[in-house]
Amino acid sequence: MPKKIAIIGGGGFAKEVIEVALLNGYEIYGVFAKESSLDEYKYFGYLDELNKLKDEFDGVHIAIGVVNQEGVENRRVVIEFLKENSIEQISLISPLATIAKDVKIGDGVYIGHKVLISVGTSIGDSVLFNHSCLIGHDCKIEDNVSIAPLVFLGGNVIVEKDVMVGVRSTIRQGVKIGRGSIIGMCSVIIKNIKANALTLPIPSKSYR
Numbered sequence: 714m715p716k717k718i719a720i721i722g723g724g725g726f727a728k729e730v731i732e733v734a735l736l737n738g739y740e741i742y743g744v745f746a747k748e749s750s751l752d753e754y755k756y757f758g759y760l761d762e763l764n765k766l767k768d769e770f771d772g773v774h775i776a777i778g779v780v781n782q783e784g785v786e787n788r789r790v791v792i793e794f795l796k797e798n799s800i801e802q803i804s805l806i807s808p809l810a811t812i813a814k815d816v817k818i819g820d821g822v823y824i825g826h827k828v829l830i831s832v833g834t835s836i837g838d839s840v841l842f843n844h845s846c847l848i849g850h851d852c853k854i855e856d857n858v859s860i861a862p863l864v865f866l867g868g869n870v871i872v873e874k875d876v877m878v879g880v881r882s883t884i885r886q887g888v889k890i891g892r893g894s895i896i897g898m899c900s901v902i903i904k905n906i907k908a909n910a911l912t913l914p915i916p917s918k919s920y921r
């Protein structure tokens with residue numbers, strides 16, 4: 714019998730997560746979210762309902778997308794709730810991802826299509842790797858980090874807890890990104906970033 718997974722989140726990113734869950738052979742128990750646009754899956758309500766029904770499925774996956782600080786915080790609150798209520802998080806890895814054999818992967822990790830994770834890297838719990846990001850050798854990625862599509866992390870990069878790395882950002886080898894930081898899309902990071910920082914690249918100007 715297929716294992717049943719509950720999805721936390723009801724938007725576009727949840728749709729992507731469900732695709733990977735199905736590719737991994739899971740049955741979707743239903744959606745728990747503040748609101749859901751996923752009409753084809755049963756919607757139950759949010760965290761209180763999840764806790765009441767927790768014996769009916771094998772585990773959950775947090776499918777709340779991250780485009781800014783608010784997304785990081787929303788996920789952090791859910792992670793705390795799951796810990797307090799002993800609800801198991803299931804990792805979901807696309808069959809189209811390439812991951813070195815010795816990579817350590819925590820609970821509730823999402824790895825999307827075409828992600829590449831190199832040797833010696835360790836990944837905490839509830840980390841999100843969106844499509845086509847490239848993670849170098851011996852990186853350390855802590856809990857609740859979100860890495861957007863097309864990000865490049867050089868070797869030995871450390872990303873502390875609760876960080877978002879925006880789409881297409883590049884992080885030089887050996888750099889540490891401090892806890893709670895937001896790396897805006899297309900940032901080029903060459904030095905350590907302190908905790909709770911915000912980095913922004915130069916945005917394009919319109920000339921006509």
Ligand SMILES: CC(C)(COP(=O)(O)OP(=O)(O)OC[C@H]1O[C@@H](n2cnc3c(N)ncnc32)[C@H](O)[C@@H]1OP(=O)(O)O)[C@@H](O)C(=O)NCCC(=O)NCCS
Pocket residue numbers: 779780781782843861862878879880895896897898912913914915916
């Ligand atoms: C940096 C970022 C997190 C800011 O998002 P936000 O917190 O929602 O903030 P807003 O977009 O409302 O912007 C806040 C202010 O910062 C400015 N700003 C945003 N990005 C900027 C940039 N690169 N350079 C200069 N100013 C910027 C906005 O113009 C706005 O200014 P205003 O208040 O004067 O209008 C966001 O731009 C970003 O890079 N997100 C990542 C997106 C991503 O990776 N998506 C893929 C996910 S799968």
